[in-house]
Amino acid sequence: MASFNSLSPIRYTACVKLSWIALSLALSLTLTGCKTSDGARHAEDYSRDTRPARPMAQNPSPAATSTIKDERPVILCFGDSITAGYNLDAGQSYPDYLQKALDEKGYKYHVVNQGISGDTTKDGLARAEDAVALHPAVILVELGGNDGLRGIPIASTRANFDGILAKLTATGAKVVLLGITLPPQYGKVYINQFNETYALMATKYNLTLFPFLYKDVYGVQGAIQRDGIHPTDLGSQLIVKNVLPLVEPNLKR
Template sequence: MDVFRRVLVSFLVLIVAFPARAAERPVLVCFGDSITAGYGLQPNEAYPAALQRKLDAAGYHYKVVNEGTSGATTKDAVASVPAVLRLKPQVVIVEFGGNDGLRGLPLDVTRKNLDAVLTQLEAAHVKVLLAGITLPPNYGADYIRTFEGIFKELAAKHHTAFVPMLYKDVIKQQGTIQADGIHPTAKGSEILAGTLMPIVRVLLKRGK
């Protein structure tokens, strides 16, 4: 009878444990500033939530985690990498630099910090998608050109997947940017997710 009980208990444990393991999904982290965080939006309106819906619909069984922080600079990004790695992500979308540029921070500092972020993720064998951004035209052509070049340089150095201009499809449509002229609306966030999706798909395994 004791043997029967032990076998029964073991069987029930397996039944309970299997669905829990099956429900576990590899993690994709969206790591960035207010654009990622969804400033001015509901949580389900930010681009990471839109990306989750697109991945689910396409049969990619990944869990998208929003690790965006409004106001974060590349310096904050460096400090936050350990917290991101504790999530054990398979893929990280890196979207930082806008606040550095808007504050006129030295571009060498931005480059150094982003380099450090990518280096840490690379050392942890995490797949990375680097999202490039730009600045308003009043910052001057030379400053903007150098700023945009940082993303291209680092993507080449680290051999990461790369979207040169995250907003490239957003600027083509009306109603995609909030009144501040910087942050995407819910419609804009959907478009950002669509811009990222083709590159993200290359990094993911369908059905996982």
């Protein structure tokens, strides 16, 4: 896992190629506008959906609520619908399972979920000060997927990432960058530039990089929702298996 930090964009693309055989098949249905019998929407429609997970709005879990007073150091999960726990029950987002994993290991940290469904990097930049205000010890940044799905120019995405990461790293927090990639429909040039964005940002700000958040998630039966994009309860747990080893070296007992 540590070797991901030194991956070149070319090796990065090869690393995730097999996972995208399954992903491209799932996303091709939504991206081409096909309708399924249960009324599945386009992938872009899901990316634009700003609703949080239904039960989380009604009965917030500790990881999903930043207003609950807690004196423990903060681990901030800053992202889009994957972080927010789109269409999941309370307690089923990956930040919720990260909190549980840390508690079980005896770490005294408070995981805060600042995931907002539909957010692009532009939206993330607009609320970066909210993240800074929490004075987090560790920040997991999961953004960019909606930029790619909407075909936002790479230069804009990189500029937004630059602004976000400049603000977050200036706090002294340990920042972990969680990458994603795109299905083949977006073309090799755009995909390679999109993938390279994460590597460039990680290098510039000396960040820990996990290039493909869905590594060992996509392709696992029952890990992805029927929309072909968002993790299920199982998927959230598998994501934590990816991110926990990246977080632990930055923690104190």
